[in-house]
Amino acid sequence: MKVTVTVNGSPVGAEVPDRTLLVHFIRDQAGLTATNVGCDTSSCGACTVLLDGRSVKSCTLLAAQADGRAVTTVEGLAEDGQLHRVQQAFHTEHGLQCGFCTPGMVMAAVSLLEENPAPTEEEVRTGLEGNICRCTGYHNIVKAVLAAASERQAQ
């Protein structure tokens, strides 16, 4: 079937099998490979993207379900070469190691801060429960999200 999704501001249209998952559409049709697949049970969050501004696990949706809608991946986050403040905070606080969970984790954090601009540590931890990172022990990820939140407060 024909699916058209606006990915990071540009329309991507392609003829794909009905069962194509959104994550594969993003990776194979839009050619954006930052969004990763880390599991087959909707458990890990490596595939997290924004769909019309809200975070979704893109392995749990069919590409068809995103037809006509807008997806933002980590590739679409920086503006004019300026890192988004969540990306910047992950860098400053060393919130990533191997980088595999990172695109999904960053998108989940962006969405979390949209919904709750001034979260407590506890809220960050429960908010990111659906995103697994095996490298960082979450310590610096939580620190980064809190840092990004307080930076936004300061603005």
Add this chain to the structure above:
Amino acid sequence: MSILGTRVMRTEDPRLLTVGGTYVDDLRVPELAQAARATFVRTPVAHALIKGIDASAALAAPGVVAVLTAADMDDLPPPPPPPADGEVEAPPEGAPLPLMGPWAEPLLAVDRVRFAGEPVALVITDDSYQGEDAAELVSVDYEPLPAVIGFDTALSGESLLFPGTTSNVALTSGAPADPAMFDGCEAVVEHTIVNQRVAPVPMEGRAVAVAWENGKLTVWVSTQNAQITRFILAGALGLDPAAIRVVAPDVGGGFGAKIGADRDALIVAWAAKHIGRALRWVETRSENMLAMTHGRAQRQTVKIGGTRDGHILAYRLDIVQDTGAYPRMSGFLPFLTGLMATGPYAIPSVQAANRVVVTNTTPISAYRGAGRPEATAAIERAVDLFAAEIGKDPAEVRRINLVPPDQFPYHSPCGAVYDTGEYVAALDKVLEGAGYAELRAEQHRRRASGDVKQLGIGLASYVEITAADANAGETARVVVHDDGTATVYTGSSAHGQGHHTAFAMLVKSELGIPLESITVVHGDTDLIPAGVGTYASRSLQLGGTAVQKAAIDVKDKAREVAADMLEASAADLELDIDRGVWQVRGDPETSRTWAEVAEHAGSDGLAADVNFTDGQPTFPFGSHLAVVEVDTQTGKVRLLRHVTVDDAGTILNPLLVEGQRHGGIAQGAAQALLEEMVYDADGNPVTGTLVDYAIVTAAELPSFELLTSETPATINPLGAKGIGEAGTIGATPAVQNAVVDALSHLGIRHLDMPATPERVWSAIMQARESQ
């Protein structure tokens, strides 16, 4: 000021944060443009004879290119002939090599399967969705055999895994128990504890892409060791290593489970050559949980004795190592456990012995710590059992028995030589940092008031061995180019640790070339033919030292070249590190840039190769203190605080060191509280997906409290020891001890890991009943 020791943010990050890494599945290179997808058919039955494989339905399915089985593997070098006397010689103790002879592991299963998830056939399709469909159509006729699950079933030998053997015990080592070693002890405690099987779960699973073109095999693989992988591939496929290029692109975590390449990767490489088409295989998570190696899986019997005033006099450790279906590492893991059995304590009489048994489960291999977390867990539980037996504070018992600072280098009774250490200081620092006395007072208050939520305080002091194979060394090549930039080629292989930042810092510190002008290259055997790679927390101390030495060699060469340019004597030249220029001492007017010097030197004029061998391992140490809260009504355990001192010698970049500690602590706490790979009696995995496997998330952990301690190593110029595995080694027993401590007033002395609510609640119920 030197850049060494400072918090330099990672050079790796901007790419990973904006466009993402390039993992095997992300490769869009021309060689793989037409790559087909490989999908494994894996046995769901743990132990069975294969009576037949029918691929006809699969072959007729859309997009199927081929279905391959062991019968197709007739173009491989024959396996080594079985030994005439039937006796297989084990590799030397301490060599992490597979056991051969009757215990040898095939590539695709031949006539029987030995663990759920073992590869039986390979389906090649144009795309991966077709692969999943077609793999389900391959029909395999299994005739089930009795499954061997668990230590006792394996030891009983009622069902054997390997024809031609007489037992499931593949190897034994160590002296039989000598009860006389406990003569003179006033108190002796013995306990059997299980260090459960866990899954490494790197967020990127295993993945391989292979192109076979013009007689050359190129293999992109998610590995910790490109060069070792090339060696393994050459042997398995009967190819000249020169005909193989192995590339480790970005690797999404390894934790020991991606050392070299396993049979699945070899099968895919063979298949690409066999069918003459580029192939890519990226495993699913469910495959990963079953067919990537697992870790730990030891049953340990500890016996500890000493005086009533707290001096430990004797310790015996008996290990049964469940090695899974194939002894991929022979006796290596329990060997390391035995080598480190005595931990950081000066115990006069120590013995360790082990038996390695095969079971119908996923093979066991290295997982963050590889044998040392098991050693620390055993001795740290034993010390707490002993402290409880004599009614002394566990911190005090530790302090009495830790190797004092004037004893280094300390020759342990197990045969290790601990290089440097301040063990008592590390313990005291953690006790003070955590506020031990106040914590005990709070625990007392809660006990007195009968609080539903009881507090537990757990300690673990550890010493571990890093760069155990220091003799194998590591390679580095440093080149300064005529545009003033530098390239570092390292045999070490990063998969999240931040090697590129660390190694660039070393070069900047020697040469004054800015970080942004230094490129670090790893994991490509065409560019770096010799190297070992990353495991055993070896990278900085071996690979980093090699980089530093190569940079120094380049500097020496440059000094001669600059002297020639300036018509001065080399002895009169200096390198201004801050500006990155050469000049006659004290005369900035004469300065020559790196670009000018490199240009003058001509092609490859400023390059140096180093193969650095340390000769000896290093022994990082530390103390962890965990505080848990146990809900005595539900059995739920919450880790409230985790305070640690992890001393890995001189710190190059605190940011990277902290990251390593955090990650390890989380994995250690996860083993203590949550994670376990469980099989039922028939060998069916019960926790084979991320839904069932209780992998740790942010919600179950606190932020960690890290204290700093730096006792330099003396056997390498960086003063560095390894930090990669300290977290799991210290945290696992500290958290476990905390859980037991929270319940000790009920008479509970031990609880196996993981401390699930069910296990904790049952223990509380039992304790109350017997009170």
